[in-house]
Amino acid sequence: MNEITFVTSYDNDCGDYADTLMTLVSNDKYLCNITRRNEEFKKDRSIVSGEYVLTIGNQASKNNLQNFKDKYNNFGIHFGYHGTKAWICCENFKWDKESLFKFHSELISVLDEFGMKTDNIDDRVKEFLENKKKNLNSYNGKKAQKGDLAKTFQNEAYEVLMTNIAVTSTLQQSIGLGFWGFLHLAKWFVGLLEKSELRKQQYKYAIVLFYKRYIHEFLKIDEMNDKETSEKMDF
Numbered sequence: 001m002n003e004i005t006f007v008t009s010y011d012n013d014c015g016d017y018a019d020t021l022m023t024l025v026s027n028d029k030y031l032c033n034i035t036r037r038n039e040e041f042k043k044d045r046s047i048v049s050g051e052y053v054l055t056i057g058n059q060a061s062k063n064n065l066q067n068f069k070d071k072y073n074n075f076g077i078h079f080g081y082h083g084t085k086a087w088i089c090c091e092n093f094k095w096d097k098e099s100l101f102k103f104h105s106e107l108i109s110v111l112d113e114f115g116m117k118t119d120n121i122d123d124r125v126k127e128f129l130e131n132k133k134k135n136l137n138s139y140n141g142k143k144a145q146k147g148d149l150a151k152t153f154q155n156e157a158y159e160v161l162m163t164n165i166a167v168t169s170t171l172q173q174s175i176g177l178g179f180w181g182f183l184h185l186a187k188w189f190v191g192l193l194e195k196s197e198l199r200k201q202q203y204k205y206a207i208v209l210f211y212k213r214y215i216h217e218f219l220k221i222d223e224m225n226d227k228e229t230s231e232k233m234d235f
Contacts, residue, residue, distance in 0.1 A: 004052070004219050005032040009041040011057025017088075017203045018056055024114065024211045031219070052219060054086040056207075061087035071214060075103045077206045081218040088210055090202040092195065107205045114208060 010018040018035045025033040036044075038060040055061040061078075064087045071080035076093030080086065093099075108118045216222055 003030055003032050004221065005034065006052035006054060006219060007041065008033055008035045008054045008056060009038045009060050010035065010055070011038055011059050014057040014060075014203065017207050020204065021054075021056075021207050021211060024208065025215075030221070031215075050084055052084045052086075054081075054088065054218075056088045056203075058089045058091070061089040065089060072206075072209065075099065075202060075205070077202050079206055079210050079214070081214065086210075086214075086218050088203075088206050090199060090206060093198075093202075095198070103201075103205070107201060110205065110208050110212065113212070116208070 008018045008021060015035075015037070022033045022035055025031045038055070038057065055064065058065075064080075064082065064085055065078060068080060068082040070078045072078070076091045077088075078090070079088040095103075111118050
């Protein structure tokens with residue numbers, strides 16, 4: 001079979017996911033993947049209808065997502081293809097314990113299948129928020145010891161934030177805002193972290209699942225193989 005080339009056009013914040021797909025594709029000697037940022041791709045190339053193009057990210061995929069049906073739509077993940085154009089993008093999802101458990105189980109399973117790391121997939125942020133909520137409830141209506149709770153929450157929240165994201169000067173200044181000021185800002189930052197971590201997991205799952213189930217169908221590889229086989233038999 002002749003080599004098949006397709007272009008991956010991605011949003012500025014989706015470069016890592018495009019790299020992951022390229023690494024997966026590198027296992028297939030018949031596939032060639034070219035990656036370009038969406039803005040560069042549109043500026044430097046004239047997109048031909050017959051050219052295979054996969055878009056990753058909400059902006060790059062916006063038009064196709066609005067006009068064509070998905071092949072997969074679950075856990076806030078959308079991907080599909082129509083003709084020679086395919087798309088992958090993710091959005092916020094209303095997670096509960098059941099859906100999060102199912103998602104993580106499927107994610108770990110598919111990553112294991114391709115020899116990818118799974119040790120960084122957990123609910124540490126969710127557990128952190130739940131523990132802090134329990135602590136707050138246990139102190140509800142108690143003015144005594146509020147200072148101790150504030151100190152505990154501040155130390156633990158700051159440690160989580162320092163470990164997982166770049167803490168801005170805004171957060172550092174907030175330490176002087178008092179307990180409720182810090183509580184509000186810390187919960188906001190941790191909430192952003194939770195969404196950020198889940199979004200990374202959504203995209204990772206989408207990329208690997210698309211490669212596993214749909215890359216051959218999108219690029220019509222099986223059709224080409226059947227055609228070549230038929231031609232050889234006729235000969």
